[in-house]
Amino acid sequence: MSRLLLIGDIEQIPKAEARNVRVDGLEVAVYRTRSDEVFATQAHCPHAGGPLADGLLGEGKVICPLHERAFDLRTGRNLTDDCGDLRVYPVKLAADGKITIELSGEGVAGTGSPL
Amino acid sequence: MAKRRLVVVGNGMAGVRAVEEVLQRGGGELFDITIFGDEPYGNYNRIMLSSVLSGEQDAAEIFLNPIDWYRENGIALHAGSPVTKIDRAAKIVVSESGVREAYDKLLIATGSRPLVPPIVGVSGQGGRLKRGVFGFRSYDDCNAILARAKQSARAVVIGGGLLGLEAARGLLAHLSDVHLVHSGKHLMHMQLDAMSGAMLEASMRSLGAQIHLEKQTARILGDEEVSGVAFKDGSTLDCDLIVLATGIRPNSEIGLRAGLSVERAIVVDDQMRSVDDADVYAIGECAQHRGRVYGLVAPLWEQGKVFADHFTQRDLGAAYHGSKLATKLKVTGIELASMGTPEHEIGDELIQLAEPKRGVYKKLIVRDSRLVGAILLGDISKAAYLMQAFAHDAPLPEERLSMLFDLGAPSQKITLDEMPAETQICNCNGVTKSTLGACVSAGHRSAKAAMDATRAGKGCGACKTLVAEVVLYFCGGEVEEDPSVHYYVPGVTMTKPQLIAAVRERGLKSVSAVFASLADGVEDAASKPALASLLATVWNGDYEDERDAHFINDRVHANIQKDGTFSVVPQMPGGVCTPQELKRIAEVAEKYAVPLVKLTGGQRVDLVGVPKDQLPAVWRDLGMPAGSAWAKAYRTCKSCIGSDYCRVGLGDSMGFASKIEARLRGLEAPAKLKLATAGCPRNCSEALIKDVGFVAIGDDKWEIYIGGAGGSRVRKGDLLATVDGEEKALALAGRFLQYYRENAKWRERTYDFVERVGLERIRAVVVEDSDRVGAALDAALEAAIAAAYDPWTEAQAPKTVNQFASTLPAEA
Numbered sequence: 001m002s003r004l005l006l007i008g009d010i011e012q013i014p015k016a017e018a019r020n021v022r023v024d025g026l027e028v029a030v031y032r033t034r035s036d037e038v039f040a041t042q043a044h045c046p047h048a049g050g051p052l053a054d055g056l057l058g059e060g061k062v063i064c065p066l067h068e069r070a071f072d073l074r075t076g077r078n079l080t081d082d083c084g085d086l087r088v089y090p091v092k093l094a095a096d097g098k099i100t101i102e103l104s105g106e107g108v109a110g111t112g113s114p115l
Numbered sequence: 116m117a118k119r120r121l122v123v124v125g126n127g128m129a130g131v132r133a134v135e136e137v138l139q140r141g142g143g144e145l146f147d148i149t150i151f152g153d154e155p156y157g158n159y160n161r162i163m164l165s166s167v168l169s170g171e172q173d174a175a176e177i178f179l180n181p182i183d184w185y186r187e188n189g190i191a192l193h194a195g196s197p198v199t200k201i202d203r204a205a206k207i208v209v210s211e212s213g214v215r216e217a218y219d220k221l222l223i224a225t226g227s228r229p230l231v232p233p234i235v236g237v238s239g240q241g242g243r244l245k246r247g248v249f250g251f252r253s254y255d256d257c258n259a260i261l262a263r264a265k266q267s268a269r270a271v272v273i274g275g276g277l278l279g280l281e282a283a284r285g286l287l288a289h290l291s292d293v294h295l296v297h298s299g300k301h302l303m304h305m306q307l308d309a310m311s312g313a314m315l316e317a318s319m320r321s322l323g324a325q326i327h328l329e330k331q332t333a334r335i336l337g338d339e340e341v342s343g344v345a346f347k348d349g350s351t352l353d354c355d356l357i358v359l360a361t362g363i364r365p366n367s368e369i370g371l372r373a374g375l376s377v378e379r380a381i382v383v384d385d386q387m388r389s390v391d392d393a394d395v396y397a398i399g400e401c402a403q404h405r406g407r408v409y410g411l412v413a414p415l416w417e418q419g420k421v422f423a424d425h426f427t428q429r430d431l432g433a434a435y436h437g438s439k440l441a442t443k444l445k446v447t448g449i450e451l452a453s454m455g456t457p458e459h460e461i462g463d464e465l466i467q468l469a470e471p472k473r474g475v476y477k478k479l480i481v482r483d484s485r486l487v488g489a490i491l492l493g494d495i496s497k498a499a500y501l502m503q504a505f506a507h508d509a510p511l512p513e514e515r516l517s518m519l520f521d522l523g524a525p526s527q528k529i530t531l532d533e534m535p536a537e538t539q540i541c542n543c544n545g546v547t548k549s550t551l552g553a554c555v556s557a558g559h560r561s562a563k564a565a566m567d568a569t570r571a572g573k574g575c576g577a578c579k580t581l582v583a584e585v586v587l588y589f590c591g592g593e594v595e596e597d598p599s600v601h602y603y604v605p606g607v608t609m610t611k612p613q614l615i616a617a618v619r620e621r622g623l624k625s626v627s628a629v630f631a632s633l634a635d636g637v638e639d640a641a642s643k644p645a646l647a648s649l650l651a652t653v654w655n656g657d658y659e660d661e662r663d664a665h666f667i668n669d670r671v672h673a674n675i676q677k678d679g680t681f682s683v684v685p686q687m688p689g690g691v692c693t694p695q696e697l698k699r700i701a702e703v704a705e706k707y708a709v710p711l712v713k714l715t716g717g718q719r720v721d722l723v724g725v726p727k728d729q730l731p732a733v734w735r736d737l738g739m740p741a742g743s744a745w746a747k748a749y750r751t752c753k754s755c756i757g758s759d760y761c762r763v764g765l766g767d768s769m770g771f772a773s774k775i776e777a778r779l780r781g782l783e784a785p786a787k788l789k790l791a792t793a794g795c796p797r798n799c800s801e802a803l804i805k806d807v808g809f810v811a812i813g814d815d816k817w818e819i820y821i822g823g824a825g826g827s828r829v830r831k832g833d834l835l836a837t838v839d840g841e842e843k844a845l846a847l848a849g850r851f852l853q854y855y856r857e858n859a860k861w862r863e864r865t866y867d868f869v870e871r872v873g874l875e876r877i878r879a880v881v882v883e884d885s886d887r888v889g890a891a892l893d894a895a896l897e898a899a900i901a902a903a904y905d906p907w908t909e910a911q912a913p914k915t916v917n918q919f920a921s922t923l924p925a926e927a
Contacts, residue, residue, distance in 0.1 A: 012917055022925060023925040048677065050679065054727075056663075057663060058641075065666065
């Protein structure tokens with residue numbers, strides 16, 4: 001069973017950066033690209049729990065600030081081939097800038113280790 | 116579209132390697148490939164024949180491409196079928212056995228054969244070598260020598276070069292009485308000087324060989340079979356086996372018959388094409404390039420690549436410019452490597468060590484700061500490094516002796532050969548020798564590619580040189596140079612000077628503008644911080660500081676910890692603060708329940724474990740400027756007590772540190788800058804291992820040391836200059852720092868920068884103003900200092916929305 005939840009406005013996130021959003025008890029990293037595409041993944045790096053929202057963004061990927069693991073924002077795939085993949089969440093950007101996320105069943109954090 | 120036809124004449128190392136290079140470039144899809152070979156085998160590693168002769172390797176082990184390989188790759192092989200004719204007009208080759216094959220492109224790689232010197236009696240019936248006399252070039256030669264050795268009492272090898280030595284060593288495994296006859300004054304006279312030649316001779320004797328120098332062979336004795344040799348000095352030596360190792364002769368007659376230009380070998384251009392026919396290429400020992408014919412394996416690898424790049428049109432600009440020759444002797448029990456010239460000339464630097472008792476000899480010849488020759492005998496642990504430096508004309512360390520020994524570190528006693536596979540090369544990322552080996556086998560054939568694939572060298576970076584050596588080792592000396600190592604950032608294909616020029620010329624004032632203008636809009640995440648740093652250096656304050664380009668530390672002006680919290684370090688010049696400041700730090704630590712209060716190595720107080728959203732409040736309550744402890748920037752200047760209180764102090768190190776900090780704080784740089792001042796040469800503040808260290812020596816004189824390191828490696832700084840007074844010391848150090856800011860690579864610490872550029876060069880520019888850029892450097896530094904600001908003021912005026920938010924609440 002999946003639910004669509006409003007998580008906020010795109011203007012809350014600077015261009016080409018990301019922020020963590022707490023939604024329904026779940027912490028999610030929400031990314032905004034320079035061209036205003038929006039992505040969402042689990043908040044913490046599967047390798048050592050690094051805060052992915054503090055990472056560097058570019059060309060549809062994020063680099064974790066702690067140990068430079070890189071992930072594809074669309075698929076969550078680990079691009080540096082050195083740890084597990086990320087859980088990704090479908091997000092939609094409405095014309096008025098509102099972002100909605102689609103959660104399917106989970107009410108607790110995904111595979112990331114908690115901070 | 117029908118495939119085009121490539122015919123290769125020659126099934127040796129050159130021809131087959133060239134075909135492999137073609138296949139790697141997708142040439143198998145474009146061409147039908149046919150190979151003709153004289154020998155009735157697949158391709159084998161000719162340079163390992165000496166190991167087969169000595170019994171150290173089984174003949175089967177040296178085959179590189181078994182017959183199956185040709186089938187699997189769709190290659191038609193005519194082995195044992197020498198080509199006798201090339202009809203260039205009809206574009207057809209014809210073999211001895213009558214096979215006719217049409218070609219669109221032809222590659223001649225017929226190699227060479229032993230040079231048979233004009234000695235009376237060397238030939239027997241039918242012009243062949245007399246029975247018992249052998250060349251040492253092919254698999255068949257090797258087997259014939261082995262068979263003959265079984266029934267021989269004494270063998271003579273004529274020729275004291277590389278091959279002769281290896282042949283003599285191989286024969287010693289089967290015969291006790293082996294003589295090596297050489298016409299030169301010492302062994303391997305093309306590669307060695309007299310002293311190393313004599314030491315090599317002693318080593319060969321200790322292995323059991325008899326050595327005869329300055330002996331010219333006049334005649335080979337015996338009617339049907341060899342019975343001995345006679346020399347020009349009248350002496351004779353009985354023997355029943357002779358190996359000729361007097362050189363090689365290119366198999367270029369096929370080219371001559373086809374009407375191609377042949378001098379010493381088939382004359383080719385920089386694309387390895389015959390100068391007469393654009394459809395005919397030649398590589399390896401049968402080719403003559405710019406007047407040179409090569410007899411070692413490394414050049415033919417390089418030639419094979421150029422051929423394949425050009426032939427498959429992968430890179431029509433590919434060009435071969437000649438090779439620099441380096442070689443290792445493959446004689447068990449003797450370690451010998453040589454490269455370049457064996458003799459120095461007047462004006463060369465000579466770094467030489469001779470320990471005849473241990474059998475160790477090392478000699479390096481440096482000309483114009485480049486390695487032009489080296490001999491390593493008895494200890495070749497540095498050979499991989501030196502061969503690379505030689506081949507690429509790499510800059511050499513100021514400390515020339517470190518090219519012969521590992522100074523200041525545990526000596527690398529074992530060679531890479533002996534190093535156990537599980538030895539950890541990169542301690543930061545846990546990469547072992549065997550992991551690197553697997554990585555090279557998987558096709559990552561440059562140091563950069565292997566580092567990218569394994570993360571080796573990507574931690575503290577101290578192991579990078581060793582990683583490069585190990586990769587070189589696994590590549591068999593044939594490492595590929597990746598042009599991207601010279602790029603300032605991976606995402607923009609330019610060196611730092613090119614990039615700076617482009618940024619200035621096009622007026623690029625933001626990182627996204629750089630990507631848009633110079634990288635087709637592709638925003639490579641990993642390149643962003645380096646570009647931000649470069650823009651800060653070029654434009655000082657006058658650019659658009661896009662915060663997304665910065666590492667998180669520079670977005671929130673604190674240092675991220677492993678749990679995602681941050682550390683806060685206020686400024687404390689020279690490690691000095693007031694009691695009020697100390698109290699405030701304590702109160703803040705209590706108020707925000709900071710988990711850890713720690714003194715740093717830079718004489719400051721670190722509040723560790725502050726959540727991101729508390730940073731602005733912590734800064735406000737501290738009321739002290741930022742210490743830049745997170746940044747690639749000037750960080751701190753340590754000091755000792757100095758002349759104010761210390762009874763042996765010669766200078767006011769504490770006061771000077773405070774002035775330095777006041778001037779340089781917030782100065783952005785390619786990597787962090789840690790400075791120190793010492794009030795006397797006792798060096799209590801460790802000024803000798805800092806990026807810049809100032810040491811008071813009395814009479815208001817200061818020594819300035821640059822490029823020191825006390826981190827993942829330890830390096831004493833180099834003395835840049837000794838100057839009168841703090842003002843001059845700070846001015847000169849500032850000029851050095853600006854030169855470093857403009858010319859260092861991203862994340863290149865001063866200690867690597869100083870070694871790369873060379874102290875002499877830095878001293879010339881900075882102290883002597885040889886390039887007349889001193890005033891410009893000083894002005895640029897002033898502008899940078901003027902643009903520096905205290906980023907903790909962003910507590911009052913955040914730069915981006917939600918700049919310090921740990922988590923945003925979802926909208927209801």
